[in-house]
Amino acid sequence: MMRGHIEKLKRPKIETSTYRNDCAYGLRLFDFSIFRRLVVVALLIGVGIGEVAAADTTVLVADRYVAPDGTIKSDILIVVANGRISRIVPEEPEGVDAKPGVVDHYPGAVVCPGLIDVRSAVGAYGSNQEEAFAIDPGASAIELVDRNHPVFRAAAVAGITSVLLMPGDGNLISGAAAVVKTVVVDGKGARRDSRTSSSRTSRSRSSGRRGVPGVVRDDGPLVFSLGQSPLRFDRAPTSRGGAVAMLRESLRKAKDGVGHQRLVDFVGGRLDGLVVCDEAMDVDAAVNLFGGMNLSLTLVFTGAASDVSAGLSDVFRATATGPYDYTMSPNALSHAAALAKSGNLVALVARAPGGAPDGLRVTAALAARYGLDASLARSAMTFSAARAVGVADRIGSIEQGKDADFVIFSDDPLRLDARVLAVYVDGVRVYSRELEETP
Amino acid sequence: MDHRLESGATLLHQTLKRFVRGVLIAAFALAFSSHAAEAQLLQRSLVLTDARIVTMAGPTLEKGSILVKGGRISEIGAKVDAPFLARHLKLAGKTVTPGFIDAWSSLGHTGSVGQSGPTGDVWDSFNRYARDDFRQALQQGVTTIYLAPGGPPGVGGRGVVVQLRPQSGGAAGAVLVEDAALSINIGSGQSPIKRLKTFKKVRADFRKALDYRQSLEDYEEDLKEYIEKLEERSKKKDEAGSDGDDQKNGDKKNGEKPAKDKPSPKPDEDKPDEGDGDALNSGSLWASFQPVKSGKNGDGGGKDKDDGNGKDSGDDKKSDDKDDEDEIKKPEKPSPDRTSEVLLRAIDRELTVRIEAHRTSDMLNALDLAEEFNLDIILEGATEAYLMADRLAEAEVPVILGRVTRSGVFVNDEYRRHSASNPAALTKAGVRWTVASGAADSQAARFVGLNAQVAAGRAGVDWMKTVTIDAARILGISRRAGRLARGMAADFVVWSGDPSDPGSIVEQVYIGGKLAYQAKGQ
Numbered sequence: 001m002m003r004g005h006i007e008k009l010k011r012p013k014i015e016t017s018t019y020r021n022d023c024a025y026g027l028r029l030f031d032f033s034i035f036r037r038l039v040v041v042a043l044l045i046g047v048g049i050g051e052v053a054a055a056d057t058t059v060l061v062a063d064r065y066v067a068p069d070g071t072i073k074s075d076i077l078i079v080v081a082n083g084r085i086s087r088i089v090p091e092e093p094e095g096v097d098a099k100p101g102v103v104d105h106y107p108g109a110v111v112c113p114g115l116i117d118v119r120s121a122v123g124a125y126g127s128n129q130e131e132a133f134a135i136d137p138g139a140s141a142i143e144l145v146d147r148n149h150p151v152f153r154a155a156a157v158a159g160i161t162s163v164l165l166m167p168g169d170g171n172l173i174s175g176a177a178a179v180v181k182t183v184v185v186d187g188k189g190a191r192r193d194s195r196t197s198s199s200r201t202s203r204s205r206s207s208g209r210r211g212v213p214g215v216v217r218d219d220g221p222l223v224f225s226l227g228q229s230p231l232r233f234d235r236a237p238t239s240r241g242g243a244v245a246m247l248r249e250s251l252r253k254a255k256d257g258v259g260h261q262r263l264v265d266f267v268g269g270r271l272d273g274l275v276v277c278d279e280a281m282d283v284d285a286a287v288n289l290f291g292g293m294n295l296s297l298t299l300v301f302t303g304a305a306s307d308v309s310a311g312l313s314d315v316f317r318a319t320a321t322g323p324y325d326y327t328m329s330p331n332a333l334s335h336a337a338a339l340a341k342s343g344n345l346v347a348l349v350a351r352a353p354g355g356a357p358d359g360l361r362v363t364a365a366l367a368a369r370y371g372l373d374a375s376l377a378r379s380a381m382t383f384s385a386a387r388a389v390g391v392a393d394r395i396g397s398i399e400q401g402k403d404a405d406f407v408i409f410s411d412d413p414l415r416l417d418a419r420v421l422a423v424y425v426d427g428v429r430v431y432s433r434e435l436e437e438t439p
Numbered sequence: 440m441d442h443r444l445e446s447g448a449t450l451l452h453q454t455l456k457r458f459v460r461g462v463l464i465a466a467f468a469l470a471f472s473s474h475a476a477e478a479q480l481l482q483r484s485l486v487l488t489d490a491r492i493v494t495m496a497g498p499t500l501e502k503g504s505i506l507v508k509g510g511r512i513s514e515i516g517a518k519v520d521a522p523f524l525a526r527h528l529k530l531a532g533k534t535v536t537p538g539f540i541d542a543w544s545s546l547g548h549t550g551s552v553g554q555s556g557p558t559g560d561v562w563d564s565f566n567r568y569a570r571d572d573f574r575q576a577l578q579q580g581v582t583t584i585y586l587a588p589g590g591p592p593g594v595g596g597r598g599v600v601v602q603l604r605p606q607s608g609g610a611a612g613a614v615l616v617e618d619a620a621l622s623i624n625i626g627s628g629q630s631p632i633k634r635l636k637t638f639k640k641v642r643a644d645f646r647k648a649l650d651y652r653q654s655l656e657d658y659e660e661d662l663k664e665y666i667e668k669l670e671e672r673s674k675k676k677d678e679a680g681s682d683g684d685d686q687k688n689g690d691k692k693n694g695e696k697p698a699k700d701k702p703s704p705k706p707d708e709d710k711p712d713e714g715d716g717d718a719l720n721s722g723s724l725w726a727s728f729q730p731v732k733s734g735k736n737g738d739g740g741g742k743d744k745d746d747g748n749g750k751d752s753g754d755d756k757k758s759d760d761k762d763d764e765d766e767i768k769k770p771e772k773p774s775p776d777r778t779s780e781v782l783l784r785a786i787d788r789e790l791t792v793r794i795e796a797h798r799t800s801d802m803l804n805a806l807d808l809a810e811e812f813n814l815d816i817i818l819e820g821a822t823e824a825y826l827m828a829d830r831l832a833e834a835e836v837p838v839i840l841g842r843v844t845r846s847g848v849f850v851n852d853e854y855r856r857h858s859a860s861n862p863a864a865l866t867k868a869g870v871r872w873t874v875a876s877g878a879a880d881s882q883a884a885r886f887v888g889l890n891a892q893v894a895a896g897r898a899g900v901d902w903m904k905t906v907t908i909d910a911a912r913i914l915g916i917s918r919r920a921g922r923l924a925r926g927m928a929a930d931f932v933v934w935s936g937d938p939s940d941p942g943s944i945v946e947q948v949y950i951g952g953k954l955a956y957q958a959k960g961q
Contacts, residue, residue, distance in 0.1 A: 326885070362889070366886075414941040415896075
């Protein structure tokens with residue numbers, strides 16, 4: 001902490017790491033608003049009272065940002081301290097109580113919350129599901145993470161700062177998923193920006209594994225699967241009917257307090273869940289099974305959403321769909337729009353690393369082209385995604401108190417020509433295009 | 440009051456006049472509404488006004504107009520003179536761009552023609568009735584595609600440039616450039632050993648084409664020689680013929696002598712004996728027989744013999760002449776080799792060669808091939824081009840990138856070293872490049888614009904430029920497509936807003952000045 005402090009004091013007070021967007025916004029550097037903002041920064045540095053851990057404080061200045069509702073708003077100044085967003089100053093400089101150590105200035109750029117892929121297998125090695133039992137609530141995806149896997153870095157550079165890692169979806173109950181960050185700040189395998197070589201103490205805020213850096217939660221949601229994937233010839237269930245019957249039986253027992261603690265917690269409403277369905281009939285089965293139980297459940301569904309989208313919001317807190325690809329039919333590409341129209345909270349998934357790292361943005365851009373409102377599309381990879389997997393209290397939006405996970409895009413993240421200029425995880429810049437670009 | 444009344448009357452008068460004029464025009468239109476007339480006389484000029492026009496030929500016009508006449512842009516600028524009867528299209532708030540070009544596509548492709556080799560023309564496997572696919576492509580602003588033949592590794596078929604223009608009877612697609620390129624695939628999902636074999640085969644095919652050319656040239660020469668010889672012979676014959684008439688009596692002796700002198704095959708040796716035996720009785724009959732036999736057995740013997748016997752009768756002489764020609768051996772024409780003929784056109788740089796290669800080793804092979812056979816090449820795919828961008832720039836080889844979003848995990852050898860920095864590296868090195876759908880899937884052609892956004896975003900260039908003017912230049916159609924300028928074909932797309940904005944939709948597409956697509960509810 002101290003070392004970092006000294007190191008930062010050596011640096012010029014206003015960082016000159018100015019990122020330019022070659023196409024349109026380069027000239028805005030000389031805008032009046034920029035000067036005004038510099039004045040704000042100067043005020044922050046000079047007049048700042050009630051210093052909050054000055055060494056760890058970073059101030060981010062940008063012209064635009066993605067608000068929690070997915071809209072793009074202009075002018076923001078974010079004060080980051082201790083890896084969290086300690087202050088957001090949309091316009092007014094008054095009342096800022098942080099003394100910044102570093103100021104990062106991104107003229108013309110859009111600050112977006114770190115993107116979240118809620119159905120991924122990033123960093124998971126080997127077979128990540130139990131072959132012998134169809135009902136395996138004890139499995140935990142967090143045990144499978146290979147932190148040194150290069151796909152983590154690939155995802156981070158593409159702007160994905162958190163992923164939901166599933167323990168496979170080939171069992172009726174596959175176990176607990178985990179939400180992890182793609183870069184561990186100050187953990188094993190952490191990569192740091194050249195300027196932030198200071199060590200950082202890990203915070204103990206994660207709801208699951210306390211004190212483990214890079215883990216947002218490791219206790220769920222509990223993953224259920226319906227459809228073809230849990231059906232096998234060498235163990236039950238072998239048929240769809242059998243699958244539903246087995247699952248119903250497990251849920252009934254759990255209601256009586258019999259079975260794995262996670263399942264008991266789930267039916268008791270203390271643990272959220274996630275159910276993977278391939279087809280409309282699987283969704284119907286899920287609605288029959290879980291409907292009326294008043295659970296916190298997210299549907300992951302890639303089938304024909306327009307067939308079933310109505311009424312889903314009564315049973316599921318959110319519906320995740322995707323990934324979308326250039327080769328899909330217009331009907332399939334309109335699913336997200338159909339779900340949103342029926343009042344569902346829509347999250348989009350990229351299934352990294354099977355899909356490309358930029359697959360999440362491609363999915364969102366395609367969904368937007370096929371009728372999903374642009375702000376909903378942005379939210380579907382940030383705030384809605386975080387809500388869909390129960391981590392909205394920590395990530396997914398730029399709000400005070402949230403983790404300081406940001407992606408700095410050169411433009412609207414839905415524009416596929418917008419570049420990732422920088423990525424921050426827990427307030428630390430973990431990627432900078434300017435510093436790291438290797439053509 | 441009076442004044443008002445008067446003006447009212449004038450107004451009425453004018454309205455009436457307009458009405459009459461309208462009726463006249465309608466009558467005129469009806470009278471001439473045959474197909475030819477429709478195309479010629481009644482293709483009304485079209486005037487677009489108040490639109491934001493992204494010309495790609497110069498600065499964007501924030502509020503511009505276009506006059507379309509006869510399928511071409513006859514005027515473009517802040518204001519144009521609209522001719523009488525022109526159809527007006529007010530496009531306030533809309534953006535007009537050139538139609539997008541998918542420079543490496545398989546839209547409407549029903550199957551690979553690559554199997555048939557260079558003789559295969561991809562147009563033969565184009566489904567002109569894939570209406571839904573075309574509509575979806577138009578819906579994303581795509582108006583022109585290069586239809587790639589596809590196919591297994593090796594020298595494949597020939598591609599065409601197609602415009603997604605509606606045709607009569609529900610079909611679509613018009614060939615803009617026939618024989619646009621010859622396709623070669625030396626890098627697509629092969630094992631290392633197969634890769635070597637493939638390239639060896641490709642090179643062998645080109646060598647064979649050169650050999651074929653050589654054999655044709657040899658043939659031409661031989662034929663010339665042959666004709667000369669024939670002429671010489673017939674000259675000689677003419678002379679010999681006049682001699683023969685004089686020497687009729689001495690024939691027999693002359694004929695026998697050479698046959699005996701020269702070492703001839705057995706049958707020949709036998710004959711003179713027989714001939715001697717009943718020379719007077721059956722000599723002429725035998726003689727008419729003889730040449731055929733001797734001709735078969737040995738040229739030399741027969742020839743001399745014929746000379747001897749041929750002069751016995753007029754009938755025989757005729758057949759003898761024929762034999763003479765055979766003996767000045769007529770050169771054999773090499774059997775036509777259509778494959779080599781196509782490759783020769785490539786060698787003569789009449790046909791561009793598009794080589795799909797992804798790995799550096801394959802790309803280097805492609806450059807070698809181009810150098811060895813003097814080919815005009817374009818690289819397709821070029822996944823690892825960032826590793827050798829300077830080399831590509833030096834060779835001045837244009838590159839057409841395929842899909843630029845790939846995971847790099849769970850992929851085959853071609854894409855294993857896929858890098859997001861590929862477009863940027865090409866731009867930096869000064870390589871001419873464009874980005875296309877990559878012909879992997881017929882459906883993907885729609886999103887060539889989105890793919891271009893990703894690629895151009897990484898390279899820091901204007902994405903729309905890559906799929907319009909850049910693509911047109913690489914395809915060699917920049918005089919016709921890719922820009923909105925005077926004299927260019929009127930291929931343009933009307934967007935509801937900025938095409939970069941994900942919320943914008945394509946409202947109308949015009950190809951050759953004709954409406955090719957109209958969004959529902961517009």
